[in-house]
Amino acid sequence: MDPYSNPLLYSERKSQMKSLEPNLRVESATNPRDRRIACHEAGHLTVGRVLGATFGGATIEENPDLGFSGLCWGADFESRFAGHSSSVIEQIDELMPRDGDARNDTAEIYQHVFTRVVELTAGSEAEEMQFGDAWAATDDRKQERQLAKLIFSTPQSVAAFIAACTVEARAILHRHEDVLDALTAALLEHRTLDGAKIDQIISRTVTARQLEQEHERRRTWQDVLARANSFLREQHRA
Structure with a gap:
């Protein structure tokens, strides 16, 4: 699900689940549904x-x-541009340049749209890699379209942009499959996982990769x- 959606209250939920953790860990590791959700959210994180x-x-x-089976959230619990509802995006759309307008003042929004849609x-691309298919992610698809419409004016260009972002996401996941x-x-x-633990896992995994390389x-x-030494010995014998 969207990594910047309305947050789960981490500290409260953690304390509620503490007593159940041992059983949940065993069940989760063997539960196909949990494996898929974990892979999806790990794709967003990676x-x-x-x-x-x-x-x-x-x-x-x-x-x-709140209508989610898994969730990632931002450090400040909200996105700079895209919120839980479409109202923020609609407000930004009113400020976006029209035909003939300069684009300089909105360059940051263009960059944000690209990185957010990728x-x-x-999430779904990670599922495709691991399971060969992906479950419907309605909220992700909705936000992709809403964000793309900020900078593209036709359904065809929106679809092409999202397709290009999908290819880029897949390439990143392949490069960092160990992190995923x-x-x-x-x-x-x-x-x-909290943010510090996420970064710790990523850092440890990348360090292990670099050591192996x-x-x-x-x-x-x-x-x-x-x-080279073998070649020199052969030369001396000759």
Whole structure:
């Protein structure tokens, strides 16, 4: 779901679920529904952080009253431009340039629309990568269209823009698949993560990747040296 939607009250929910955590962890790790929701929210988190978003937290706890099965939220519990309802977007639309107007003053909104739509598409793309399909994410799709309409004027251009953002989200997820997996596993284990824990998981995963890449470079260099020494020995024998 939208990473900047109305927030789950993390501290209250955490205390309520504390006594149930051991059983929930076992059930969540084997529950196909939880695995899918965790993957979806981890997709938002992974791509959002790559694009510079900050998060206050994420959860796979369902809240029927607010209408979500999983949720990520921003550090300030709201988006700068897009809120829980469409009213904020409608207000911004009134200020957007029309034909012939300069675009300089709205450049930040254009950039925001791009990064937010990429981030919104990432949840379903993560599901596609892991499960081969994605459940309907009505709220994500609605916000993608609303945001795209701020800068595009036809249904065709809106659809093409969202499709391009989807491709970009998929590329980011492939580059950071280890982060996606780590965040998915953490959500399944803890069910709710705060922003500091999310960043800690990402940092630890990226550090492990970099160490492995360095080890691989060293192994490759050792192979080069070994082949070079072997060649020199053969030359001396000749």
